[in-house]
Each structure stands twice: as C-alpha cells, then as structure tokens.
Amino acid sequence: MRRFRTTILFSGIALLASFVLTTLPALADGETIGSVKKVSGEVGVMRDGQRTPAHPGLKLHAGDILETGPDGLLGVVLRDDSLVSLGPSSQIAIEKFRFVPAEGHLGLTARILRGTMAYVSGLIGRLAPESATFVTPVATIGVRGTHFAVRVSE
C-alpha cells in the first residue's frame, strides 16, 4: 500500500519533471556555480586542462582556474551572490563551491596562485561565516562576511 502510494508520487514527480524539461529546457544545470560578468584584455578559464577565452556570460564550474594576462581584468558573480574580481597577471582556482542553503550545504574554497583579487562575500559568508576560505602559497584567509582584497606576489 505504502509502496503503491510512493510509486504514484514518483510518477507525479516524473510527470512534473518532464513538464519542466519540455517547457523550459536546460534549466537544471546543477554544475553552474557562477558566471563571468566583466572582461577586459586577455582573460581565460582553464577547465579540464583546456584553456578557453573568457567572455561575459560564460558559466563557471567548480574546479575552474581563472587567469588574466598582463592587461587583463575579470569580474565574476558566484551563485551565492559573492563577487570575485581579478587584476592583471592573476590566477585563481575555485577549488570548491557548494551552495545549497535549503540543505545547509555551503562552502567556498579558492586558491590564489598569483596576482590580485578582490572579494565581496555573498550568502555563504553571511549564512556560514566559517566556510569561505582563500588559500595563498603562504597563508589562509578566512572570511567572516565581508569585503577584502589580496595580492600574491611571486
């Protein structure tokens, strides 16, 4: 009896899901963690060993490495509303990004390899202040809901 009702529920969900998929395609892009908003000069994204030029509207995934050339500037917005921007000759890897507030999964870890980065925290910084971390070659930066900038010289 219980199983029967569960089956009805699941087919109901499946029906709803197929409605979602047919009416509004490509909505369920679970991998998107943010997008590129501002680009100037030479800017690229390394993903799976491939470097592609960044352009406004490019969707970002966890694991992406953002790079700017000597004349490059990059501004991105992440899913939790945080703002990440890079100055010239910079490289940062977004190693981990989890933003599922309904389930309490929140976390951001980025590695700043070189250059300059400014960060304005979003909801992760507000809802789970201990879970936004930036790692440089010589230190770890823990963010308690705020705005900061960092320079990593080689």
Next chain:
Amino acid sequence: MRIVRPIAVASLTSTLLLTACAAPRPLAVAPPPPAEPRNTVVLLADADGKVGRVVVSNQAGSRTLERAGDATCILDAGTMPTEPAAMTAAQIEAAFGAALSAQPTPPRHFILYFEQGSAELTPASRDEFSAIVAVVHDYATVDTSVVGHTDTAGDARTNLELSLRRALAVGALLAAGGVEPGALEITSHGEANPLVPTGDNVSEPRNRRVEVTVR
C-alpha cells in the same frame, strides 16, 4: 604603448606596499629568504559601509583584520603575518585598484507574491513584473534563480508541488518577456523556507512567494 604601463604601476605598487608593511615587521635575527612569495591582505568596507572580519593565518600564527583599510603582510608560510596596520586610500588604489575596478554589479533580488493556494500573482506583484524583466535584460544575465515557496497552510507535499508551479509560472512569464530559458534556474522549496516563520497550517501572504535573483 599599453605594454609599458603595468611595469610602472607594479614598481610603484611595491614601493607603496613596502611602506604599508615596513613598520610592524620585527627585527629578524636570521635574514628571511628574500625570494619567498609575499602576500598583502586588506580589509575593506562593504558597499553599505559595514565592516566584517578577515582572519589571516599560517603555521606561525594568525591575525584578525577588523577595521576597514587595515592590512597584514605575509613574508612566508613560517613567519607570523605582520600586525595589522592601516593602508591609505592611495596605497589601496595602487595595489588593488585594477581588481576593484573589475567588480561586477551586485545581484538584484525580487520577491513576487501569490494568491492563496494558487500560482496566480497578486495584482501588486503583477505590476512589479515588468521592472524585473527590465533588470534581467539590463544585466544580460545567464544565471537567474527562480525559487518557489508556499506558506504552511495545507500539507507539505501539496505545497512542494504548488511552490514548483509558482516558480514555473514566473519562469514562463520571464521567458515570455524575452529571457533566454537557459539563463533560468527554477527550483522550489515548498513550505520549508518561509520568509516569516510560522507554525504549521498558517496562512501567511508573505510566505506565498517566488524569489528571483538576477546575477
């Protein structure tokens, strides 16, 4: 012509950063290895003037930045970050101006309200809708979230379905307004995330909503 400038800025920047970090550095008994990477971290005020906190740590210890403009420098992983000291606006601009200039416009949030038990917008929210469409176009967004919610009236399962119908209704309206469907992420939370916490089976107009975040 554009190639020369960054070099000039870089050398100016190093000079300014040296000034910002020179005072608090303790006398070194053994000279630190000069080729090690060096970091500078500066705390800045939020757009609304609020100032949070940043903790900078490594194996030698940690420093907390709590005042806007305060900075700490890190010589290497085994040396304590320097005592926080204020950077001037000019020093901040020289060191971080380029990165700060690339900051995108912060995302915009909208809440649309619905009639009880229905996926029909309230008249006030219907009037507001064109403003949202305008912002979505203005932002050239590829990443807009549409999240449906309900109040706690009725059972949770029905509400989960109702919240999805509300979110889909808003998604369809945005699509009709010319928004690329691939830019929309539609989800629903049922009655689990009320804007105004209530007990179960409470009809609360402020919880019958769809939240739209335009990034």
